[in-house]
Amino acid sequence: MALSVTNPIGAALDRTKRILFKPFDIGKWFVLGFCAFLAYLGQGAGGGVPPGGGGGGGPSSAEAVEWIKANLGAVIAVGLIVLILMLVIGLLILWVQSRGKFMFLDGVVHNRGAVVAPWKAFRLHGNSLFLFSFAISIGMFVIVMLIVAFGVMLAWPDIQSSEFGSASVLAIVIGLPLLLGAGIVYGIIAVLLEDFVVPTMYLRNARVMPAWRIVRAEVLAGHLGTIILYFLMKIVLAIAIVVIAIMATCLTCCLAAIPYLGTVILLPLYVFTRCYPVCFLEQLGPSWKFFPPDPPEPEAPQAV
DSSP: OOOOOSSHHHHHHHHHHHHTTTTTTTTHHHHHHHHHHHHHTTTTTOOOOOOOOOOOSSHHHHHHHHHHHHTTHHHHHHHHEEEEHHHHHHHHHHHHHHHHHHHHHHHHHHOOOSSSSHHTTHHHHHHHHHHHHHHHHHHHHHHHHHHHHHHHHHHHHHHHOOOOOOHHHHHHHHHHHHHHHHHHHHHHHHHHHHIIIIIHHHHEEEEEEEHHHHIIIIIITTTTHHHHHHHHHHHHHHHHHHHHHHHHHHHTGGGGGGGTTTHHHHHHHHHHHHHHHHHHHTTTTTGGGOSSOOOOOOOOOOOO
């Protein structure tokens, strides 16, 4: 079956207008915006950190090194506590985000704003997605560390001699393409997971690994060229969405940059972003229909 990467754009725009503006319901905006906020928790652009100004009067680097040596045990203990706290917070965000993705998708598909019911209904789906996402993140971290270790090993002669020589150049020439390749692979997996696997889990009531198999067999197989075009279209759409988001942030005096409130203000962008891959998948046939049939238009009263 021939798939288009442009036709779903119009379908997604129509669906976005129908969900958010026909009719306009501010209450639904805030509830659906909250689901979108959870779905993209930790993924959106955060506030920038203002650059720190350099000033005199602080301790020198030599004094700092001596202090660290004298308090090495305390420094290690504090470092471990901070690391553990960061890990716990990161896992909590990933867990909530995994559940939120199904809550937001359910709200988009059924054109409603709901929190409690979908939060409970998609517990198993969210937990399955959380475990897979965590495993992928750990795997990516290990791969990056191995590449960095390999680069350090290549550059070790220069590191020992405290100079930037041929060994350092070799480490950069080999290490950077490996890091770039790993990043590209991770990005492809993330897009496939977000755009195809999560909707498949939702539609087929499947956990993450069976959903991957369905996507491989019914979406990817025989559509490699179209999937490549899909990724290119995603890049184009992402650029357009970023430009619109920046303009909206400026026009709202940076209100769109505030967490949650910004999600509500930019909700049409979030809904379109969720609708586009779903509309793309619906081209695969009746077994891939997500949206319920539209209610019939009310008949115009006949003149007596």
